[in-house]
Amino acid sequence: MKAENGNAGVIISVRNLSNRFGTNAVHEDLDLDVYRGEILGVVGGSGTGKSVLLRSIVGLRRPSGGTVRIFGADLQNLSAARRSQLERRSGVLFQNGALFSSLTVIENIALPLIEHAGLPRPDAEKLAEVKLVMAGLPKKSGTLFPSELSGGMVKRAALARALALDPDLLFLDEPTAGLDPIGAAAFDQLLLTLRNAFNLTVFLVTHDLDTLYTTCDRVAVLSRKKVLVVDRLEVVAATDDPWIKDYFHGPRGRAAQQAAEAVHKEL
Numbered sequence: 001m002k003a004e005n006g007n008a009g010v011i012i013s014v015r016n017l018s019n020r021f022g023t024n025a026v027h028e029d030l031d032l033d034v035y036r037g038e039i040l041g042v043v044g045g046s047g048t049g050k051s052v053l054l055r056s057i058v059g060l061r062r063p064s065g066g067t068v069r070i071f072g073a074d075l076q077n078l079s080a081a082r083r084s085q086l087e088r089r090s091g092v093l094f095q096n097g098a099l100f101s102s103l104t105v106i107e108n109i110a111l112p113l114i115e116h117a118g119l120p121r122p123d124a125e126k127l128a129e130v131k132l133v134m135a136g137l138p139k140k141s142g143t144l145f146p147s148e149l150s151g152g153m154v155k156r157a158a159l160a161r162a163l164a165l166d167p168d169l170l171f172l173d174e175p176t177a178g179l180d181p182i183g184a185a186a187f188d189q190l191l192l193t194l195r196n197a198f199n200l201t202v203f204l205v206t207h208d209l210d211t212l213y214t215t216c217d218r219v220a221v222l223s224r225k226k227v228l229v230v231d232r233l234e235v236v237a238a239t240d241d242p243w244i245k246d247y248f249h250g251p252r253g254r255a256a257q258q259a260a261e262a263v264h265k266e267l
Contacts, residue, residue: 009035009036009037010033010034010035010036011034011035011036011070011071011168011169011201012032012033012034012057012068012069012070012169012201012203013032013033013067013068013069014030014031014032014033014053014056014057014066014067014068014069015031015066015067015069016029016030016031016065016066016067017029017030017031017032017053017056017063017065017066017067017068018030018063018064018065018066019049019052019053019056019061019063019064020064025225026047026048026049026052026225027049027052027053027056027063027225027226028225028226029066029225029226030053030066030222030225030226030227031226031227032053032220032227032230034201034203035201036199036201037195037199037200037201038201038202038217038218039191039192039195039202039204039215039216039217040202040203040204040216040217040218040219040220040230041204041205041206041211041212041215041216041218041219041220041233042054042203042204042205042206042219042220042222043205043206043207043212043219043220043221043222043247044221044222044223044243045223045243048222048223048225049222049225050205050222051095051173051205053205053222054171054173054203054205056068057070057171057203058087058090058092058171059075059076059083059087062076070086070090070169071086071089071168071169073086075087084116088116088117088165088167089165089167089168089169090167090168090169090170090171091161091162091163091164091165091167091169091170091171092162092170092171092173093155093158093159093161093162093170093171093172093173093175094158094173095173095174095177096154097146097154097155097157097158098158099146099154099157099158099161100146101145101146101147102145103145104142104143104144104145105132105137105141105142105143105144105145105146105149105157105160106125106128106129106132106142106143107125107128108146108157108161109128109131109132109142109157109160109161109164110124110125110127110128110164111124111161111164112161112164112165113127113128113164113165116165117165127164128142128160128164129142131160131161131163131164132157132160134160134163134194135156135157135159135160135163135190136156136186136190137153137156137157137160141153141157151178151179151183152179152180152183152186152187155175155176155179155183155187156187156190159172159175159190163194166198167200168199168200168201169200169201169202169203170200170201170202170203171202171203172191172202172203172204172205172206173205174205174206174207174208175187175191175204175206175211176188176206176208176210176211177206177207177208181210184208184210184211185210185214188210188211188214188215189214191204191215192214192215195215202215204216209247209248212233213233216233217232218230218231218232218233219231219232219233219236221236221239221241221243221244223241223243228241228244229241229244236248237249
């Protein structure tokens with residue numbers, strides 16, 4: 001397990017977070033810490049605000065209340081220049097890839113290098129080719145447009161773009177959604193390889209039980225507008241809660257656990 005305990009290892013600190021849409025409260029007094037070098041999986045039933053939490057942390061949504069600190073700084077209270085510096089240390093893979101349809105894959109990956117790192121386009125595209133290969137895509141796929149990619153290739157291209165600026169922190173929103181089991185398993189292994197190679201900290205929103213068992217150091221369950229429990233997966237799965245029991249101990253949960261145990265025996 002890569003996570004560090006103690007305040008020195010806290011990369012993300014969420015305190016008393018509230019998110020409301022009109023009279024509807026999605027989060028109330030939510031607390032969560034994410035530690036350096038860990039992969040934290042965030043799960044919860046429909047409407048528990050998993051993606052809303054992610055967007056609040058990365059600064060795409062201003063919370064209704066509470067504080068979010070990344071690398072020790074509160075993004076909401078920083079100057080634009082300082083906030084931009086911190087945002088460059090994070091990469092985000094959105095649920096549907098969010099690639100620009102009018103740009104080729106290489107152009108999509110190179111864009112943050114041009115806009116945020118100030119690289120000339122030829123240099124940015126050369127570096128983008130390196131990120132493309134890191135994400136497990138062949139170099140020739142860089143000339144394709146997003147509409148010409150398979151679902152798995154879109155995810156990898158979006159991952160390459162998220163890695164463009166060599167981030168310390170990676171946010172992934174349902175990265176294996178819509179992938180076939182083989183493609184999802186390959187993505188999980190790629191994520192582990194990248195985390196271990198570059199000491200990434202990963203905030204992972206997912207509903208994929210195989211991904212949880214394969215990649216996550218800890219799991220946070222959103223329920224009742226808060227983090228109900230956050231701990232190692234075996235501790236979370238043993239929590240006395242109806243949703244957790246249905247999720248982790250149903251047929252899919254048992255199958256994912258058995259598959260993970262089989263892999264560990266082979267290693």
